[in-house]
Amino acid sequence: MMRSGVLLCTLFLYGCVATVFPPPKTDHSRPVYILDHGRHTSLVLGTADQGLVRWAYGDWGWYAEGDQRPLRAFPVLLLRTPAALGRQSLHTAHDPEAIRAAVPVVTDRVFVIHADAARIDRLQARQEALFASGLQQGWLENPAFGFVFVPHPAPYRIDNNSNHMVANWLTQLGCVVQGHPMLGSWRIAESQ
Numbered sequence: 001m002m003r004s005g006v007l008l009c010t011l012f013l014y015g016c017v018a019t020v021f022p023p024p025k026t027d028h029s030r031p032v033y034i035l036d037h038g039r040h041t042s043l044v045l046g047t048a049d050q051g052l053v054r055w056a057y058g059d060w061g062w063y064a065e066g067d068q069r070p071l072r073a074f075p076v077l078l079l080r081t082p083a084a085l086g087r088q089s090l091h092t093a094h095d096p097e098a099i100r101a102a103v104p105v106v107t108d109r110v111f112v113i114h115a116d117a118a119r120i121d122r123l124q125a126r127q128e129a130l131f132a133s134g135l136q137q138g139w140l141e142n143p144a145f146g147f148v149f150v151p152h153p154a155p156y157r158i159d160n161n162s163n164h165m166v167a168n169w170l171t172q173l174g175c176v177v178q179g180h181p182m183l184g185s186w187r188i189a190e191s192q
Contacts, residue, residue: 018167018181021189022113023174029114032173033099034166036109036186041166044090044099045124048117052090054103055127056147057165059156060084064140064149080155084140086147087131104146111188115173123172 020034033044035054042056060082061067075081092102096110134150141148154160163181170177 017185017187018163018177018179019187019189020111020113020170021176021178023115025114026116028117030117030120031094032113032115032120032170033096034111034113034170034186034188035099035103035107036111037105038108040162041181041186042086042103042162043166043169045120045127046094047124048121050094052092052094052099053124053127054086054088054090054146055169056086056145056162057152057156058084058086058162060149060151063145063147064142066142066144076156077158080157083152083154083156084149085127085131085134085152086142086145086149087127088146088148104144109186111186113170113175113188115175119173123169126172 023029030046032046033052035042035044040056040058042054044052044054046052056063059076061072062076063086064084088103090099090102092098096112100107100110130152131150134152137151139148139150154165167177167181
């Protein structure tokens with residue numbers, strides 16, 4: 001009984017590792033930064049004008065309103081809840097350590113991958129349009145996370161959390177994401 005429980009836990013945790021296979025780096029690639037904050041993940045895109053924009057997705061109450069009481073976790077884990085899209089302009093060098101220092105939350109690791117500049121620009125444009133649309137509904141700034149948050153149309157769920165959304169964004173950049181990103185445990189495979 002004990003062994004089967006340990007085996008199931010091991011399989012569950014191993015199954016919650018997401019491996020990112022980035023596209024091959026070319027002359028038309030730009031860096032993309034995956035910020036591993038422990039249980040949560042955010043993504044930094046380099047813009048065409050050499051800027052940096054950090055994006056995140058999460059539960060509105062938890063992230064935007066900063067309501068992180070222990071009992072607040074139950075509805076977040078069990079129900080569909082309103083979601084937030086977070087945007088932060090970073091005014092720093094295109095360097096993993098500089099980016100880590102510019103973000104006000106603990107960042108365990110910064111992964112650097114490269115993606116086609118045109119794909120990055122398309123994702124950035126989609127994110128900006130979604131953010132502009134959300135601004136019409138209202139916004140909140142939460143300096144603890146460094147974001148301005150707007151409502152996101154896709155409800156937050158345990159199977160659609162910040163890590164799932166980052167995996168979706170990475171797929172839009174031409175990455176292949178294998179495994180399950182639920183717990184925010186990331187591996188980056190070498191690109192060919």
